Amino acid sequence: MSRGYYVFYSRDYESLIRGGHNFNTLSFSNEPIHSNTADIDILVCLDEKTEEMHKKKLKKTSMVLSGEHGNMFFAGQLYKILGIEVEVLEKQMKKLKNFVENMKEAFKGYNSEKRTLGLPKINPNAHSSIRFMNGSQAIVYGALKSGLDFYYAYPMTPATPIMMELGLAQLDKNNHHKVVELESEIAVINAALGSSLVGSKAMIGTSGGGFDLMTESLSLAGMAEIPLVIYLSQRPGPSTGVATYTAQGDLNLARFSGHGEFSRVVIAPGDMKESAEKTGECFYLSQKYRIPCILLGDKHLGESKETFENQIEIMPSINSITKPERFNSYEADSSKDKIATESSDVIKKNMELRLKKQAIIEREVENLETHKIYGNENSRTVVVAWGSVKGAVLDALKILEEEKTEIKFLQIIYIEPFSEKITHELDKARRVIVVENNSTSQLSQLLAEKSQIVVENKNKILRYDGRPFLADELAKEIKRRLR
Amino acid sequence: MKEKNKMKTKESDKKKDKTFNVRTSAQSTWCPGCFNFMILAGFERFLQNQLKLGKKKEDFAIVTGIGCHGKMFDYINLPGINALHGRGIPISIGMKLAKPNLNVFEFAGDGDSYAEGIEHLVHAARYNSNFKLIVHNNQVFALTVAEPSPVTERGYKDKTTPQGVKLKPLNPIKLMLAAGASFVARVFADVNQIQQVLEEAQKHKGFAFIEVIQPCIIFHPDVDYKQHTYNLADVKHDKTNFKLAMERAEEFDYDTLKSSTKIPLGIFYQKERETFEELV
Numbered sequence: 045m046s047r048g049y050y051v052f053y054s055r056d057y058e059s060l061i062r063g064g065h066n067f068n069t070l071s072f073s074n075e076p077i078h079s080n081t082a083d084i085d086i087l088v089c090l091d092e093k094t095e096e097m098h099k100k101k102l103k104k105t106s107m108v109l110s111g112e113h114g115n116m117f118f119a120g121q122l123y124k125i126l127g128i129e130v131e132v133l134e135k136q137m138k139k140l141k142n143f144v145e146n147m148k149e150a151f152k153g154y155n156s157e158k159r160t161l162g163l164p165k166i167n168p169n170a171h172s173s174i175r176f177m178n179g180s181q182a183i184v185y186g187a188l189k190s191g192l193d194f195y196y197a198y199p200m201t202p203a204t205p206i207m208m209e210l211g212l213a214q215l216d217k218n219n220h221h222k223v224v225e226l227e228s229e230i231a232v233i234n235a236a237l238g239s240s241l242v243g244s245k246a247m248i249g250t251s252g253g254g255f256d257l258m259t260e261s262l263s264l265a266g267m268a269e270i271p272l273v274i275y276l277s278q279r280p281g282p283s284t285g286v287a288t289y290t291a292q293g294d295l296n297l298a299r300f301s302g303h304g305e306f307s308r309v310v311i312a313p314g315d316m317k318e319s320a321e322k323t324g325e326c327f328y329l330s331q332k333y334r335i336p337c338i339l340l341g342d343k344h345l346g347e348s349k350e351t352f353e354n355q356i357e358i359m360p361s362i363n364s365i366t367k368p369e370r371f372n373s374y375e376a377d378s379s380k381d382k383i384a385t386e387s388s389d390v391i392k393k394n395m396e397l398r399l400k401k402q403a404i405i406e407r408e409v410e411n412l413e414t415h416k417i418y419g420n421e422n423s424r425t426v427v428v429a430w431g432s433v434k435g436a437v438l439d440a441l442k443i444l445e446e447e448k449t450e451i452k453f454l455q456i457i458y459i460e461p462f463s464e465k466i467t468h469e470l471d472k473a474r475r476v477i478v479v480e481n482n483s484t485s486q487l488s489q490l491l492a493e494k495s496q497i498v499v500e501n502k503n504k505i506l507r508y509d510g511r512p513f514l515a516d517e518l519a520k521e522i523k524r525r526l527r
Numbered sequence: 528m529k530e531k532n533k534m535k536t537k538e539s540d541k542k543k544d545k546t547f548n549v550r551t552s553a554q555s556t557w558c559p560g561c562f563n564f565m566i567l568a569g570f571e572r573f574l575q576n577q578l579k580l581g582k583k584k585e586d587f588a589i590v591t592g593i594g595c596h597g598k599m600f601d602y603i604n605l606p607g608i609n610a611l612h613g614r615g616i617p618i619s620i621g622m623k624l625a626k627p628n629l630n631v632f633e634f635a636g637d638g639d640s641y642a643e644g645i646e647h648l649v650h651a652a653r654y655n656s657n658f659k660l661i662v663h664n665n666q667v668f669a670l671t672v673a674e675p676s677p678v679t680e681r682g683y684k685d686k687t688t689p690q691g692v693k694l695k696p697l698n699p700i701k702l703m704l705a706a707g708a709s710f711v712a713r714v715f716a717d718v719n720q721i722q723q724v725l726e727e728a729q730k731h732k733g734f735a736f737i738e739v740i741q742p743c744i745i746f747h748p749d750v751d752y753k754q755h756t757y758n759l760a761d762v763k764h765d766k767t768n769f770k771l772a773m774e775r776a777e778e779f780d781y782d783t784l785k786s787s788t789k790i791p792l793g794i795f796y797q798k799e800r801e802t803f804e805e806l807v
């Protein structure tokens with residue numbers, strides 16, 4: 045980064061505390077980069093297992109750093125290969141304990157290495173305003189800018205980084221929010237509703253299993269009309285599934301959870317900037333319309349780190365509940381102190397009021413960034429995706445462009461309500477290809493329901509092994525569908 | 528003249544009383560003679576007293592669960608929420624964290640507190656969240672017509688248990704003591720007892736657990752509790768002594784009453800410590 049490169053890195057770790065095989069994949073470029081690729085240029089092996097496990101992805105030109113050395117030896121070697129002066133490493137390591145011994149090792153590594161990649165020199169000052177964040181940090185940024193008062197949670201990967209980031213942020217005197225861990229996800233959502241109904245801004249975060257526990261109370265938020273922001277960070281299910289890996293299997297869960305019919309907003313940010321900004325929109329919409337807003341993310345978005353230059357713009361925050369009020373889980377009569385009712389007139393009237401509210405929310409959301417178009421706008425071949433898959437699709441598109449294949453990419457951000465503009469966009473397409481991290485293509489189900497578009501099975505690119513899409517592999521997959 | 532003056536004061540009294548009216552316009556739908564009326568009247572008197580002492584209605588909030596007791600929300604005109612079954616406690620905790628000065632009174636049933644939401648009860652005691660929980664214990668699921676609850680005595684029969692309940696009931700007083708509740712009390716559904724215990728609970732800084740024995744006159748009518756009760760204050764019970772509190776709690780196990788059964792009423796245990804709101 046300090047050399048002026050754009051960086052994307054993702055983490056692959058197992059659900060254990062010590063041991064196992066954990067690795068990070070780092071990609072960098074002189075142009076913005078949003079994902080990793082499958083092939084490896086440099087493999088740094090901190091143990092013997094690493095080389096064995098990643099052998100298959102090595103090319104003839106790949107460099108492998110291995111042997112019985114410490115981390116800092118490899119760091120020195122790596123700096124030499126990348127053509128970065130060892131002094132830069134020295135500067136970065138200054139804060140570390142055992143600095144002198146560590147640097148000794150690094151110098152050894154640096155001096156022993158003879159290879160270099162010969163990377164082009166670029167101007168490190170070209171983008172001095174660059175940010176480097178993971179999705180979780182971006183969400184935290186958005187929540188704090190929106191005036192978060194309480195974050196309630198029960199630890200669950202991959203939502204926990206939010207709890208940790210917000211927890212640490214309590215040490216900053218400029219922040220006033222509190223992070224509260226309670227006995228279960230059921231307690232978490234109800235405590236958040238309790239704080240919210242007396243006028244505080246509350247947010248909760250969990251993954252699929254914890255969200256399942258919350259859904260009765262999600263319906264309560266819908267009935268009683270209490271604002272709430274819920275971060276649902278997906279991992280592979282069903283059940284406990286694969287705790288520390290990524291998936292997009294909970295689109296339908298976010299859309300359909302909770303009994304009865306009530307309004308909700310479901311937003312799926314696709315990158316770091318969107319993660320921050322859509323969190324702000326969740327707070328804004330949930331307060332304005334007193335509804336639950338679900339921010340739908342996943343492990344890959346929440347824990348991968350990316351550089352970006354664009355400014356983050358957070359929607360102005362509002363407070364809906366400013367005086368003591370009465371709320372009811374029963375259908376209740378608003379003209380009579382919110383007393384529970386069984387009157388057919390009131391039941392019907394209330395349901396119609398909720399439907400009317402839904403229509404108003406739909407209208408407002410049409411003015412927001414419900415979707416984005418990338419690539420060749422005139423192409424009648426459209427790749428559709430949502431959430432963290434965006435990064436790999438953008439990079440795959442770039443690979444295809446270099447091969448003179450220019451297609452359109454439609455990123456859906458607002459799942460609920462679903463913009464009519466997306467339907468118009470899809471109506472223009474001759475071929476729709478979906479890319480998703482699940483096995484049943486829940487996005488295709490969404491498009492069928494909302495836009496009456498049937499995606500052919502052969503045009504569904506689905507990955508459901510817990511791993512994120514990789515740009516080079518995805519480009520090949522898309523290309524296969526273009527024949 | 529004197530008579531006229533008297534009339535005047537009476538009228539102004541009436542006006543004054545109106546400002547202390549804490550009821551909604553709802554017509555009560557409890558069974559005639561239901562002991563819930565006693566709990567409602569006791570809370571109403573407590574509230575009116577608080578308002579007379581200078582507190583405002585906005586200083587109070589109520590939370591209720593689901594069951595016959597839940598209708599308290601419809602009858603008392605205070606801000607708050609009629610929550611989900613068993614989930615009132617975390618709502619109260621969230622309200623108190625957001626507004627520590629708000630006096631939150633939660634009414635719940637034995638189903639809410641001892642069945643569906645028992646984990647919240649245990650943790651509320653552990654956290655010492657500064658709200659007051661009043662459990663209407665009628666030892667039966669009344670609103671769903673007569674199924675046994677975790678505190679129903681052995682041998683009790685209804686359509687779902689024609690051969691009688693076989694499980695030993697839970698002793699909530701012991702549970703609350705073990706969980707670290709800083710105020711543990713049991714009263715009978717009697718207006719004065721309710722008012723008095725609420726006043727004590729209001730003065731207590733921290734979580735207050737108040738169980739009210741409230742016989743259901745329709746589904747659980749054949750038990751004459753009153754013959755068995757005695758007041759802990761009358762025997763000079765030391766409410767700061769945890770061991771003694773446990774011993775008193777063991778006197779009544781919620782099972783079928785024998786002629787020798789004694790049911791202690793009043794405050795079993797009270798010891799203040801830092802509240803959740805102070806610690807979080």
